Amino acid sequence: MKKLNLKYSNRVILGLIANLFIIFISFAQTVPKLKDPSNPLIIEHAFLIDSLGGLIYWNEGALTPGSFFTTHRSNTGLGDLDSMLEVITWKDSLLEDEDSPAPDLYHTLYQQYYNGLKVEGAEYTLHHDGEEIWISSGFIAEGLLLSVTPQISESVALSQAISHLGFETWIWDSIETEYPDGELLIIFVADSNGNESFKLAWKFTIVALSELYNSTIYIDATTGGVCKKLSNIHDDSFNHYYYGNKYDLDTRVHSTWIRTRHYLFANDFTRNIYSTDDLNYHDSYFISDKYWNWEDMPFSNDDIWGNDKWSATAAHYCASKSWDYFKQTPLNRKGMTGWGKHVRIVADYKINGNHYNNASYVTFNNEDYILVGRYTNNNYLGTYDIIGHEFTHGVTNRSRPLPYEKISGALNESFSDIFGYMIERYSFGYHRNWTFGEDANALVRDMKYPNSFSNPSFYMQPQYWVNVIGCTPVAGAPPTGNDFCGVHFNSGVQNKWFQLLTDGGTNNVYGSSRNVAGIGADKAARIAYYTLINYKNYDFQNSNFNTVRANSIASAAILYGMCSNEYNNTCAAWHAVNVGNYNPCALSWRISRFLNNLTGLKNNTKSVFDVTLFPNPTSNSIKLFVEQSALNENTVYKINIFDNQGKLVLSSTTSNINGYEINVQSISEGIYNLIIINSNWTKSIKFVKQ
Numbered sequence: 001m002k003k004l005n006l007k008y009s010n011r012v013i014l015g016l017i018a019n020l021f022i023i024f025i026s027f028a029q030t031v032p033k034l035k036d037p038s039n040p041l042i043i044e045h046a047f048l049i050d051s052l053g054g055l056i057y058w059n060e061g062a063l064t065p066g067s068f069f070t071t072h073r074s075n076t077g078l079g080d081l082d083s084m085l086e087v088i089t090w091k092d093s094l095l096e097d098e099d100s101p102a103p104d105l106y107h108t109l110y111q112q113y114y115n116g117l118k119v120e121g122a123e124y125t126l127h128h129d130g131e132e133i134w135i136s137s138g139f140i141a142e143g144l145l146l147s148v149t150p151q152i153s154e155s156v157a158l159s160q161a162i163s164h165l166g167f168e169t170w171i172w173d174s175i176e177t178e179y180p181d182g183e184l185l186i187i188f189v190a191d192s193n194g195n196e197s198f199k200l201a202w203k204f205t206i207v208a209l210s211e212l213y214n215s216t217i218y219i220d221a222t223t224g225g226v227c228k229k230l231s232n233i234h235d236d237s238f239n240h241y242y243y244g245n246k247y248d249l250d251t252r253v254h255s256t257w258i259r260t261r262h263y264l265f266a267n268d269f270t271r272n273i274y275s276t277d278d279l280n281y282h283d284s285y286f287i288s289d290k291y292w293n294w295e296d297m298p299f300s301n302d303d304i305w306g307n308d309k310w311s312a313t314a315a316h317y318c319a320s321k322s323w324d325y326f327k328q329t330p331l332n333r334k335g336m337t338g339w340g341k342h343v344r345i346v347a348d349y350k351i352n353g354n355h356y357n358n359a360s361y362v363t364f365n366n367e368d369y370i371l372v373g374r375y376t377n378n379n380y381l382g383t384y385d386i387i388g389h390e391f392t393h394g395v396t397n398r399s400r401p402l403p404y405e406k407i408s409g410a411l412n413e414s415f416s417d418i419f420g421y422m423i424e425r426y427s428f429g430y431h432r433n434w435t436f437g438e439d440a441n442a443l444v445r446d447m448k449y450p451n452s453f454s455n456p457s458f459y460m461q462p463q464y465w466v467n468v469i470g471c472t473p474v475a476g477a478p479p480t481g482n483d484f485c486g487v488h489f490n491s492g493v494q495n496k497w498f499q500l501l502t503d504g505g506t507n508n509v510y511g512s513s514r515n516v517a518g519i520g521a522d523k524a525a526r527i528a529y530y531t532l533i534n535y536k537n538y539d540f541q542n543s544n545f546n547t548v549r550a551n552s553i554a555s556a557a558i559l560y561g562m563c564s565n566e567y568n569n570t571c572a573a574w575h576a577v578n579v580g581n582y583n584p585c586a587l588s589w590r591i592s593r594f595l596n597n598l599t600g601l602k603n604n605t606k607s608v609f610d611v612t613l614f615p616n617p618t619s620n621s622i623k624l625f626v627e628q629s630a631l632n633e634n635t636v637y638k639i640n641i642f643d644n645q646g647k648l649v650l651s652s653t654t655s656n657i658n659g660y661e662i663n664v665q666s667i668s669e670g671i672y673n674l675i676i677i678n679s680n681w682t683k684s685i686k687f688v689k690q
């Protein structure tokens, strides 16, 4: 399946998972400040750090979001010429589920600038409740030292790009478009040996008319050479299928005094999808606003379509299902953009008069398009999994483009497979299969058995893993291209992760069996979606899956609680695909925020010892007594008291817990949960205030 990925570069990370309580790791090379366990900021305030994945869990009450990069500037790795600017803050929309804790959470994305220029991919996200930071993740480019004065002008750089690409005709030759503007910025590039550096570059988005070409190209602003290209077309091979007579098409009526026609415009005001077919288009792939008129759209006089306009109706219907899937609780997403902007679908798409034997997502001029072709003969590609896959490419692109190459491209592809699967499952109402394209008679992938299509079923699997280090991305399948360094191949790793997280099962990694219990598709999809939307960092060096692993584990912690069954399964599923081998679950992190999960926490805690409260019931004060064997020297105990609504009413700490007395006169009558937290165990006891 394809999709289009826009202007982007990468970000991110390397590291190692280190539980602060247990492991400190020393690095031979310079470690970025926010991945360095010996950084004073981390020592003082971090609860847990996954430095491989570039993610930090912070202590409660330790840091405030607004001043993070100013108060702790040097310890975040920023230099004198660096600045971090807030890009956007968004409120969490996925916590509205009775099964999980429901704090108000916000995510604030920051972009790094160096000497006033954007450092593409150097982004950092603070996950916070408005007052204090819970988790942070991302990448900061440290030690930048380069000139920001271009030696090559914007116009020279553009002509370099044009002559490098060498197409016959361009978008600005015929459609109401001007030459593309260049953006001067700092980018991260890896050379053919895998050596990485930052460069000053001009960035252009270039669209050809003579071929299906839409890419972002970066020209070195010092030498004029081509630094890299990223495809803005995410395209994927597929075929067609007819889902019986199930269509209940969402159409719009348009009447004049002469006639009445029904068009493929979603009309119920919950969806916003326009579908057409290619009959009225020129050969050029590009789609201009002027073609989206009533007159050019497929129509029916009576709204009884039957087999008429089959390619367009099938695609329209499947896109409606995709829209509906994302809109339901708990994802609550409105369309690709998240705010309901329309999606344009071109069915039976052709290039230069030839049928397009593919499907793709393309974005241009702030419009989102799904192009749907046919396979050989008449197999239209309008199926749930294919359209769902393309629709998800749009969701990803509108959230945070994952550059369409190497590992970030493989993640991009995999997220589309994950939600393509979920949309097929949602549309049928049950699990049908883990394959892609089967309805169009064009099987291309299998999420359960990736090897059957030569995709790896675990990270670095011999014979199947596509090397990305030093790989130069080339479009197209082997042997002519390398699939942008294996985006439709290495996607098998995360696909298998998702399948195992859903179903449970065993994966064979280098001859050893790794088991996962499984948590079901809906929970797995919720974790995957939360990861995609709220943890936007990907691996800057494009060399591993540690970042997405860290992000999905943090997502599970937020959604279901640290050390919950869902959390542990998420870790286990990554381990089963050969990513990560250590699970730093820490029960006491933010325990007060996860009261709804206390049952699970208690079950997980091996606290066989007794804690006694006296007197209970009480009216004035209460004393704590802990069994001697459970006491630790030099430990601070935190005591939190919650009412039966889960609201924290009292909090204190002591290093001497036996006989510790708490005054409860100020709280009203009722039943309360008292929770003792320390670094070794957590205990919850009920008491009554009378």
Ligand SMILES: [Zn+2]
Binding pocket: 001, 002, 003, 234, 235, 236, 389, 393, 413, 416
């Ligand atoms: Zn795709």
